[in-house]
Amino acid sequence: MEYEAVIGLETHVQLKTRSKMWCGCANEFGAAPNTNVCPVCLGFPGVLPVANEEALKLTALTGFLLNCEVARYAKFDRKNYFYPDASKNYQITQYDKPSTLNGFVEFEFEGQLAKVRITRAHLEEDVGKNSHFERHSGVDFNRAGVPLLEIVSEPDITSSEMAYAYLNALKDILIYGGVSDCDMEKGMVRCDVNVSVRPKGQKELGAKIEIKNMNSFSGVRRALDYEIPRQIEVVKKGGKLNQETRRWDDISGITETMRTKEQAHDYRYFPEPDLMPFAPDDAWIAGVKARVVELPLAKKQRFMRDYQLPLSDAQTFVDDVPLGDYFEGIARRARNPKAVANWVINNLRAKLTETGSALGDLKFPPEHILELIGLVEANTISTKIAQDVFADMFASGDSPRAIVDKKGLVQVTDGGAIEAFCDEAIAANPKSVADYKAGKPAALNFLKGQVMKLSKGKANPNAVGELLEKKLQA
């Protein structure tokens, strides 16, 4: 019998706000322990939370980006449990009235468009971080109270690879929307997995098993690659799986029981009395909607369609948003957008990397790229000379036309001048001439190169090729 996996993911993402969720402390990674703290995020006696407006906006924005309904009435609840990293011993979260619900994410997977439904994306607070030393433990509350979005998917994922693709797509969307930096190294994205197996074709779901403690997307993939066969093995042998929570051990690469259903927490959720329900008005919603951006997948498809770009170019511009914006600014006015893409990706990006500068530092206006392409297309300069002109333009900011004029780089198309260079090259390289005549066409390229060198690159390469061939075959 064949088995299939049913997978749902709970992804926690830190929101990109300046301050924390309930207080004015900085939302900042890497500060010395317990320096970004105040009575509020330390849970001191008597303090009260006040919701961060920008976090509420980023939550609603995420809702729009994930095709969710954005609730016109949301509220916060207390989730009660004792743990040293929780400064109040309850977490403020959204239980039954989340800010967003019922959406979906579309992404490319195995050459097709895959869709995973989103149950909800709700706002809550991050907790502190425990550290264990030889004789004692410490808690760093810098992270406590950082706004955290929990994005819960429906169990629409069927494999570890699909889970991996979904997470990457989700991450791209959130980075794109400016919702989160999604830096895994800094713990900005964390993920729990719910997975069960069932015989293919069976409707009822198997026992749901939750896996925690993966700290990377590849960790999620590895955990599923371990867990799915494990579950199938148990069922195949006639065993029974029970609902439980398991812990992923990244070093040994296995999952092990953390707590069974009987040991599950009773979180005793109830409405947070310190915060009023949140009922945004039309203007507020409209303000958030105005911040919705085009999603990576849609952008990629549009670039391929509108600018006739190959997938790799489109992907480059989707991955590097400023570069894509720069390209688009020029490509809209270009007859041949692909030529623009070539210049932007092959030359401009390389130069920026080489000099460690950014688009904002450019000395020349975008129009110069169009001008450069025009010079090549009009055969005024060769492609090779154009490289030099670009380098000059990048360094000086001068217009391509001015550089060509100043340096006398106009392509030589005059037949007489080219012929003289050809004769000189043939005379100087008798061995290559002999090779060519003996049936080695590669020798022609060498001679062509010699002519170009003699002309200081200014000869029209096509004309050179034709003339050489004619002379050698004579």
Add this chain to the structure above:
Amino acid sequence: MLNQATITETLPRLRNGEISARQLMESCLNQIQATDPKLRAFLHVDAEDALRQADAADAARRSGEANDKPLLGIPLAMKDVIAVKGQPLGCASKILAKFISPYDATVTQKLKNAGAVIFGRCNMDEFAMGSSTENSAFGHTRNPWDLDRVPGGSSGGSAAAVAADQCLASLGSDTGGSIRQPAAFCGCVGVKPTYGRVSRYGLVAFASSLDQIGPFTKSVEDAALLTQVISGIDPRDSSSVPEEVPDYRLHLKQDVRGLKLGIAKEYMVGGLDPEVSRAVQAAVEQLQKLGVEVQEVSLPHTEYAVATYYIVATAEASANLARFDGIRYGQRVDGNDPIELYSKTRGAGFGPEVKRRVILGTYVLSSGYYDAYYLRAQKVRTLIRQDFLKAFEKVDAIVTPTTPTAAFKAGEKSSDPLQMYLSDIFTISCNLAGISGISLPCGFTSNPKLPIGLQLLGKPFGESTLFRLAHAYEQSVNWRREKPPISAANK
């Protein structure tokens, strides 16, 4: 004696230089020294700091900074549940023993801005849970009128300190009657403002949706003044309301003729002490003489108030008190793992009533019980609020006794939590409904002589009307001139 005067009587004397803030503070400190060994209204008094503040107030007055400081030099005491930077914030609990607040409550900040001298931590029931101040971890406060009796609670220390003239006024907190009931027992004025009227930032939460800070004073005018200073929306408290704060004292002297007063028939229940009943009846007649119209109103869900209260309040408390775990501050008893540390710390740090309520609150929120208890209680709470809003369509305020009896004896109810809970039967609904309330003296029992409290309940943000009614009544009777023996002895 300077300490015996009201704020309103004192301010002109400070202003014209007849007395200094230092003299005033010294007079209160003397009274504390003379009476507190018996009364035990205070958990902590830093005399040196109090005098330093008083001197600063005098200096400020000399340099002409007094104009925008309506309370400059007035000594106020704080219930040990309100944060004052640099002072202990212990909630009369062992678990917070030695905890010093690193920040000011919003009310504290407002009082400081008004120039008040904020000194002393008043005793209370641990974490404001109780009706007699017998649940303090640091000794019982006595009733200034009879040292064998309780001052009420949970703000018993704040009430006793005002009644015994140890300060001019104090702040307390009221979750189910914790200001009004001790005010009634001790014979002073106590106000429970409308929920959202006064910021709760810096008030250690017992039940967040019920708690409200309010003043204890020796006159209604003082109460109006203090309420005005501490009221207003606070960006640090999302439950505070952007309702304008009226000039309460301006409205105080308006005629009460034609105001409509409701008598809730459900409040005239069995168990009401005949002397209390007679005193309240006489007060109603007095108000009628002043031109107030009286009619009967009905609050049909009153009988469910106590049960509803003890579900809502304990549920919220169970979460609010979870932060006292010995990890970040307060007393810690170590363990081999976090769970053992929590158990030992909380086991040693909390008293029996706090434990009882945390357990009760945890139970009513538990999976499988939530709907039957917490959710149901919230629905009943809505009905109770609607009862009041409906009644307030007909009347401007509702009059009741503050408590069914005058102050009871220490130890009398401490072994029977339910009897203790029932002593709040008239005050609890006000918090559940989120409306305003005030208690003021309306007479005495004969033997022993104990104060009786009159409660007026007002509309949401109806404090102005309550102050008018209470002031008119107060000015037409002489109860407030009576001093308890412990204060009178030091005259």
